[in-house]
Amino acid sequence: MIRHILAAAAMGSALVLAGCNAAPDSDAPAAAETAASVIAVTEPWSRETAAGQNAGGAFMTIANTGTAADRLTGGSTPVAGRVEIHTVSMDGGVMRMRQLADGLEVPAGGEVTLKPGSFHVMLMDLKKPLKAGDTVPLMLTFAGAGTVETELVVKPAGEMVPGMTHGEGDKPHG
Numbered sequence: 638m639i640r641h642i643l644a645a646a647a648m649g650s651a652l653v654l655a656g657c658n659a660a661p662d663s664d665a666p667a668a669a670e671t672a673a674s675v676i677a678v679t680e681p682w683s684r685e686t687a688a689g690q691n692a693g694g695a696f697m698t699i700a701n702t703g704t705a706a707d708r709l710t711g712g713s714t715p716v717a718g719r720v721e722i723h724t725v726s727m728d729g730g731v732m733r734m735r736q737l738a739d740g741l742e743v744p745a746g747g748e749v750t751l752k753p754g755s756f757h758v759m760l761m762d763l764k765k766p767l768k769a770g771d772t773v774p775l776m777l778t779f780a781g782a783g784t785v786e787t788e789l790v791v792k793p794a795g796e797m798v799p800g801m802t803h804g805e806g807d808k809p810h811g
């Protein structure tokens with residue numbers, strides 16, 4: 638008889654504890670909206686290459702209207718063996734290209750312009766020369782946004798490259 642009463646008391650207290658531990662569902666905080674990048678690529682272009690030239694630069698403006706920063710890490714195109722992200726820096730008066738191993742950051746609510754003499758996408762191991770007037774598909778890879786498809790317009794080689802010389806001095810245009 639006494640054992641039964643104790644057992645009932647133990648069960649009762651266990652039920653009370655369970656009731657205390659139960660979290661009220663209605664007061665649970667709503668899940669925070671996940672920050673994400675939203676990438677838009679405008680005016681993607683490349684320059685005509687000479688026969689035997691095995692790499693070419695690609696240029697564009699990349700805007701991120703999202704709430705999280707993103708990073709351009711690479712890409713692919715049918716016309717090149719591989720795609721790298723490059724920057725240009727001065728090294729003893731000589732402009733040198735360097736691969737950005739960590740990619741190129743595109744800040745949330747900001748944009749980055751890829752242009753000659755600055756950041757650019759490098760099409761390496763070209764399978765054929767780029768010809769003026771051609772369009773070239775380019776798939777860009779972003780750490781957050783994933784793959785963003787774009788299409789390069791190939792411009793004539795005569796287009797001036799600001800700040801870049803090719804050894805014949807800084808002759809002004811026209």
Ligand SMILES: [Cu+2]
Nearest residue numbers: 723734757759
């Ligand atoms: Cu380059």
